[in-house]
Amino acid sequence: MDQLLAYIPLLLRGALVTVSLAVLALILATCLGALAAAGRITGGRIARAIVTTYTTLVRGVPDLVLILLIYFGGQRAINDLGAMLGWEYVALSKYWSGVLSIGFLYGAYLAETFRGAYRTIPRGQIEGAYALGMRPVPTLLRVSLPQFIRFALPGYANVWQVLVKSTAVVSVIGLEDLVGLANDAGKSVREPFIFFSFVLVMYLVITYVSTTFFEAMERRYALKGRHP
């Protein structure tokens, strides 16, 4: 137990790596998901085909496989490209490989969440706004978006919870995040059980904090009066 106390500052820095990686991946996933959902809703045949391929294929692959493919495959691709163009050796960052893989993966899930939420907005409301003389941009911002957020939030919160847990597997490529550091430290002081228990507690804290945050958001965007 004393060993753990000595290592807590280090592990907390690892937790910061985990959380920042998760947040950056979520931002990337949100952009990709929004783009894919927009392509699916408003795009032509080619855009729709690209989006369908992306969401279907990516959701069939486990997170760890994608991370290994992007990290090791990406490094090989950079090496080959470098050899062709005569660069110096460029090392792919573990951190950014993790952000890229997880963002790319969960973008496919968010695309589905966003598309579902958009379809739930009653058409009549948008038509009503136009009939009242509102322009497309104010209609989007003041009629569609608030409802879209309301419908998308539960699914979005769900994806975030899964995404956070997914970041644990980035430690497999040697990233010094919460899991990676606890693994190294726990084995070197021969107390892996205590160190991994601490990791579990940290993840529960992250889960708890984000649940509280998303519940507050859902209350903020709920229909007033209907859900007391």
Add this chain to the structure above:
Amino acid sequence: MKWDLVLENWELFANGVWMTLQLTLLALAIGFCIALPCGLARARRVPILNRAIVAYVYLFRGTPLLVQLYLVYYGLSQFDVVRDSFAWPILREAYWCALITFALNSGAYATEIIRGAVETTPEGEIEAGLALGLTKFQVTRLVLLPSALRRALPQYGNEVVFMMHGSVVASVITIQDILGAGRTLNAKYYVAYEGFLTAALLYMALTFVFVMAFRGLESRYLKHLDIELPKRRLLPAAMR
């Protein structure tokens, strides 16, 4: 790309598929056996049990599977009690550690699925059973469970796919599942894409098989219900 490497080593991948399927299906089966009583106890708010099950479900659903696996595989060996116990021959094997962890994990997710399905069973179905003179146990066995479990099918199908995807972490503790086979191939021939791409394709194929199987089950067992079946759904949209 040297795809002939993959073809030459097809047995490696065949064994990997078998290992992944075996781990996934066994974990799901054991997990279901845990989840059935736990889900019922949760739905019925059995006094002390309810709290304990909430804690179990929260712990396993709120933390990454990889860390759970590390805790069982590396963590338990820290204690001399475990190392000296009769269970050590089992707990020192990566395979059994993975199976135990996956089963407990899947049990936690399935508990919530079953609880939800049981809680949404129409009260009238239970009352009708009791009115016909069935005992409480008979109502559970003949009315409640057949009704609840079939309505749980879509969500359980998701759980099956995610358990299969989750089982990749077994390769981290040296188990030769699909990803393990891919990593072995890459290490053996010093290639970067072939092993992982083959693994990705195999996981994708297995995902489609599971999704198709559940779609078949759903159209059979949910036919009588007046709900729109997800015809166009190719992959699980909801997450764990």
